[in-house]
Amino acid sequence: MTVQILMPALSPTMTEGKLAKWLVKEGDVISSGKVLAEIETDKATMELEAVDEGVLGKILVPAGTEKVQVNRPIAVLLAEGEKVSATNGAQSPAAPAPAVASPPVSKPAAPSPAPAPPAAAAPADEPQYSTWKTQSVREALRDAMAEEMRRDPSVFLMGEEVGEYQGAYKISQGLLDEFSHDRVIDTPITEHGFAGLGVGAAFGGLRPIVEFMTFNFAMQAIDHIINSAAKTLYMSGGQMGCPIVFRGPNGAAARVGAQHSQCYASWYSHIPGLKVVAPWSAGDAKGLLKAAIRDPNPVIFLENEILYGQSFPVPDTADFVVPIGQAKVERQGKDVTLVAFSIMVGKALKAAEKLAMDGIDAEVINLRSLRPLDTATIVASLRKTGRIVTCEEGWAYAGIGAEIAAKVMEEAFDYLDAPITRVTGKDVPMPYAANLEAMALPQVADIVAAAKAVCYR
Amino acid sequence: MAKDPVAKDRAPSKVAAARPGGPATPAQLIQFYRDMLLIRRFEERAGQLYGMGLIGGFCHLYIGQEAVVVGLQSCAQPGDSILTSYRDHGHMLACGMDPKGVMAELTGRAGGYSRGKGGSMHMFSREKGFYGGHGIVAAQVPIGTGLAFAHKYKKDGGMSFTYFGDGAVNQGQVYESFNMAGLWQLPALYVIENNMYGMGTSVERASASPDLWKRGEPYKLKCMSVDGMDVQAVRAAGLEAAAHIRAGNGPVLLEAKTYRYRGHSMSDPAKYRTKEELQKMRTEHDPIDHLRAVLLEAKALDEEAFKAIDKEIKDVVIAAADFAQKSPEPDPAELWTDILVA
Numbered sequence: 081m082t083v084q085i086l087m088p089a090l091s092p093t094m095t096e097g098k099l100a101k102w103l104v105k106e107g108d109v110i111s112s113g114k115v116l117a118e119i120e121t122d123k124a125t126m127e128l129e130a131v132d133e134g135v136l137g138k139i140l141v142p143a144g145t146e147k148v149q150v151n152r153p154i155a156v157l158l159a160e161g162e163k164v165s166a167t168n169g170a171q172s173p174a175a176p177a178p179a180v181a182s183p184p185v186s187k188p189a190a191p192s193p194a195p196a197p198p199a200a201a202a203p204a205d206e207p208q209y210s211t212w213k214t215q216s217v218r219e220a221l222r223d224a225m226a227e228e229m230r231r232d233p234s235v236f237l238m239g240e241e242v243g244e245y246q247g248a249y250k251i252s253q254g255l256l257d258e259f260s261h262d263r264v265i266d267t268p269i270t271e272h273g274f275a276g277l278g279v280g281a282a283f284g285g286l287r288p289i290v291e292f293m294t295f296n297f298a299m300q301a302i303d304h305i306i307n308s309a310a311k312t313l314y315m316s317g318g319q320m321g322c323p324i325v326f327r328g329p330n331g332a333a334a335r336v337g338a339q340h341s342q343c344y345a346s347w348y349s350h351i352p353g354l355k356v357v358a359p360w361s362a363g364d365a366k367g368l369l370k371a372a373i374r375d376p377n378p379v380i381f382l383e384n385e386i387l388y389g390q391s392f393p394v395p396d397t398a399d400f401v402v403p404i405g406q407a408k409v410e411r412q413g414k415d416v417t418l419v420a421f422s423i424m425v426g427k428a429l430k431a432a433e434k435l436a437m438d439g440i441d442a443e444v445i446n447l448r449s450l451r452p453l454d455t456a457t458i459v460a461s462l463r464k465t466g467r468i469v470t471c472e473e474g475w476a477y478a479g480i481g482a483e484i485a486a487k488v489m490e491e492a493f494d495y496l497d498a499p500i501t502r503v504t505g506k507d508v509p510m511p512y513a514a515n516l517e518a519m520a521l522p523q524v525a526d527i528v529a530a531a532k533a534v535c536y537r
Numbered sequence: 538m539a540k541d542p543v544a545k546d547r548a549p550s551k552v553a554a555a556r557p558g559g560p561a562t563p564a565q566l567i568q569f570y571r572d573m574l575l576i577r578r579f580e581e582r583a584g585q586l587y588g589m590g591l592i593g594g595f596c597h598l599y600i601g602q603e604a605v606v607v608g609l610q611s612c613a614q615p616g617d618s619i620l621t622s623y624r625d626h627g628h629m630l631a632c633g634m635d636p637k638g639v640m641a642e643l644t645g646r647a648g649g650y651s652r653g654k655g656g657s658m659h660m661f662s663r664e665k666g667f668y669g670g671h672g673i674v675a676a677q678v679p680i681g682t683g684l685a686f687a688h689k690y691k692k693d694g695g696m697s698f699t700y701f702g703d704g705a706v707n708q709g710q711v712y713e714s715f716n717m718a719g720l721w722q723l724p725a726l727y728v729i730e731n732n733m734y735g736m737g738t739s740v741e742r743a744s745a746s747p748d749l750w751k752r753g754e755p756y757k758l759k760c761m762s763v764d765g766m767d768v769q770a771v772r773a774a775g776l777e778a779a780a781h782i783r784a785g786n787g788p789v790l791l792e793a794k795t796y797r798y799r800g801h802s803m804s805d806p807a808k809y810r811t812k813e814e815l816q817k818m819r820t821e822h823d824p825i826d827h828l829r830a831v832l833l834e835a836k837a838l839d840e841e842a843f844k845a846i847d848k849e850i851k852d853v854v855i856a857a858a859d860f861a862q863k864s865p866e867p868d869p870a871e872l873w874t875d876i877l878v879a
C-alpha cells in the first residue's frame with residue numbers, strides 16, 4: 081500500500097513552511113521514527129519523522145521549496161516490492177491530501193495578514209517620521225528591548241526560556257548574545273517567585289522586564305503584581321516606586337484550550353497603581369514597550385501570540401516612543417465608532433471595510449492603553465458618530481467594554497444616538513473544538529452586525 | 538551534554554526483582570509490554586494527526602517515558618486517584634481509559650472524553666479515577682494532595698498518584714503541598730518524572746540541587762528514586778511506596794529518571810540537547826526494547842508472539858484514529874453547557 085507523506089503542521093499557528101532539506105533519498109528504506117526532512121517554520125527548523133514504514137518511492141517537493149502548504153503531499157512511501165509507477169496521483173505535486181479525513185471544516189480565527197497601512201504614509205495622529213521600515217510585531221518587541229537595554233544598563237530581562245532558548249515565542253531572539261547572562265536571565269518555572277524577585281529588584285533601583293511565557297501563568301504571580309508592585313508606592317507614602325514591566329502574550333492563541341486562552345485586560349485594568357497597555361501593530365508594540373520600560377511605574381504589557389508574525393510599518397528611529405495613555409484613530413469615519421485593542425483592532429478594520437460596502441462609514445479607534453484610558457479620544461469620536469461598538473476578546477462581564485460604556489454615560493451621554501453595544505468573547509471558558517472555539521471568539525461578522533444594529537440598519 | 542545521568546542509578550532488573558513486592562509474573566510482564574507499546578503507538582499516531590492538522594493547539598507526547606506510568610499504575614487499586622500534567626495521554630491509557638475517547642478528544646470531537654471541549658491537556662474520567670490533565674505547571678500537586686486528603690477523610694483505603702515534571706518541582710505550591718501531606722500524613726504518592734528538561738531548560742540550569750528526590754525530606758516524606766526506563770524497577774519501587782502509604786505511614790516522594798524522545802510539544806525543535814544524547818537513550822535505554830529483550834531471554838514470548846502483539850496494538854490505535862476522525866464535531870449547543878451545575 082502506498083502512503084503519501086504530507087507536509088506537517090508543526091505548531092498551533094503554522095499554515096505553510098519551507099522544506100529546507102531532505103535527509104533521505106528515493107529508494108531508501110524507511111523505518112518509523114527515521115528523520116526524513118528538515119522543515120522551517122516561522123519560529124524554528126524542525127525534523128520530520130516517519131510514522132509509517134516502507135521504501136521512499138518518490139520525492140514530490142524538492143529541497144529548498146518555500147511556502148509549502150500544510151497537508152500537501154511531499155513524498156510517496158511504497159510498501160516493499162511496490163513500484164513507483166503504481167502511484168498515479170502522486171505525479172501531481174499539488175494534489176490534495178488523499179485518504180485523510182479533511183481537517184475540521186471550521187478553523188478558529190485564522191492569523192490573517194493585517195491590513196497594513198501603506199508604508200509611506202504615517203498615521204494622521206502621529207508625528208511625521210521620515211523613514212519607515214516594515215517589521216513584525218515579534219521583531220519590534222525585540223528591538224524595543226534591545227534599544228532600551230543599550231540605553232539604560234539597569235534594564236534587564238528575566239523569564240522562562242528567554243535566554244538560551246531565545247524566547248518560547250522567539251521574542252528575545254539574539255538578546256542573550258548581545259547582553260550576556262547577567263542581563264538576560266533564564267528562570268526556573270516559578271512565576272510567583274521571579275515576579276516577586278523582580279519587584280524587589282525594582283525597589284532596589286533596577287528596571288526589570290519580566291516576561292511571562294503567557295499571561296495565563298501570571299495568575300501564579302498575580303499576588304506580587306498587585307499587592308507588591310501596584311500598591312507599595314501608595315503604602316510607602318511615595319517613597320518606594322516600582323519601575324517594572326510585566327509582559328507576554330495575552331488572550332487566545334489557537335486551539336490551546338481553556339487554561340491557556342484568556343484575556344486579562346480587565347483584570348489588571350481594575351487595579352490602581354498599575355498601567356496597562358495592549359499593542360496591536362508593530363509600531364504600537366515598539367513604541368509602547370519603550371515607553372513602558374522608561375515609565376517609573378509597574379506596567380502590564382499585554383501582547384498577542386497571533387499578532388507576533390504580522391508585519392507593519394514602523395518609524396525607523398531609536399527615539400520613536402508611543403506615550404502611554406493615548407489612543408490612535410486607525411481609520412476615520414462618521415457613522416459609527418468601533419473601539420478596539422490588540423488583535424481586535426485588525427478585526428475592527430476588516431469590519432469597517434465590510435461596512436463601507438454597505439454605505440456605513442466606521443471610525444476605528446485603537447485604544448493602545450487600557451489604564452489610563454484615553455476617554456477624550458473616544459468622546460471626540462462619539463461626538464462625530466453618535467454610536468459606539470466596543471470590541472474585545474475577553475468576557476463581557478465587568479470587561480473593558482463595560483468600563484467604556486460607563487465612562488461614556490458619565491461624560492458624553494447626550495451624544496449617544498443608540499445604546500452602546502459590546503462585541504466580546506462568549507461567556508464560557510474557551511472550548512478546544514475548532515467549531516466551538518470559532519463560536520466563542522468575537523469575529524468580524526459580529527462587529528459588522530453590531531455596527532449595523534446601532535446604526536438601525 | 539552527552540553524559541548519562543540515568544545510567545549511574547540504573548538498577549539491573551535482577552536487583553529490582555529482589556525488592557519488596559517480588560518480581561512481576563511473566564503474564565504481568567507481557568501486560569506491561571502491551572501497555573507500553575500501546576502508549577508509544579498511540580503517541581506516534583497522535584503526532585501524525587497533529588501534522589495533518591487534525592489535532593490543534595498544544596500536544597505533548599509521552600514517547601520514551603512509558604515505563605514510569607505503566608510500572609506505577611500496576612500498583613494502583615480501583616478507587617485510587619491519578620493526576621498529571623498536560624503530558625497526559627500515556628497516563629490515561631495506563632488508567633484503562635478508552636484510546637478512542639482519548640484520541641477523539643485530541644481531534645476535538647463529540648466522541649472525546651470531554652466531548653471536544655477539553656483537548657489534549659484536559660481530560661478526566663471519574664470512573665477510572667483520572668483527575669486530569671492540568672495545563673498549569675504544578676497545579677496538579679495540591680489537587681492531588683486534596684484527593685489524598687479526601688481518601689483519608691472518607692477512610693476508603695485509596696491513595697493518590699500525582700505525577701509532575703522536573704520543571705514543576707520548582708513551583709512553590711509543590712512544597713506547600715508536601716508540608717501539608719507530611720503534617721497530616723496523607724496517603725499521597727508524588728512522582729517526579731525527571732525527563733531531564735523542562736521545556737528547553739535542563740535540570741542543572743533550573744534546580745540548585747539536582748537531587749530532586751531528596752526534596753521531600755524536610756517535610757517527612759519517604760524519599761525514593763528509581764530508573765524510570767526500567768518498568769520492573771519502577772513497579773518494585775511503586776509497590777514499596779504504595780505499601781508504605783496504604784499502611785498509614787504517610788506520603789512518599791518518588792523520582793523516576795526518564796527521558797522524552799520528542800520535543801516538549803509539537804513546535805519544539807529541541808535544539809537544547811544533542812542528537813547523540815537522544816540517540817543513546819533510544820538505543821541503550823529504551824524501556825520497550827529493554828522489556829522485549831527480557832521477555833525473549835526468558836522465553837516468555839517468541840518473535841511470532843511479538844508480531845501478533847504488534848499487530849493487535851496497531852489495530853487498536855488505527856481504530857482509535859479512525860474513530861477520532863469520524864466522530865462529528867461537537868454540537869454548537871455544547872458551547873453553552875457545563876458552565877454551572879443547574
Ligand SMILES: Cc1ncc(C[n+]2csc(CCOP(=O)(O)OP(=O)(O)O)c2C)c(N)n1
Binds near residue numbers: 293734
Ligand atoms: C505556571 C506555568 N508556567 C509555565 C508554563 C509553560 N510550560 C508548560 S510545560 C513547561 C515545562 C515543564 O517541564 P516539566 O515540569 O519538566 O514537565 P515535562 O514537560 O518535562 O513533562 C512550561 C514552562 C505553564 N504551563 N504553566
Ligand SMILES: [Mg+2]
Binds near residue numbers: 702730732734735
Ligand atoms: Mg521535564
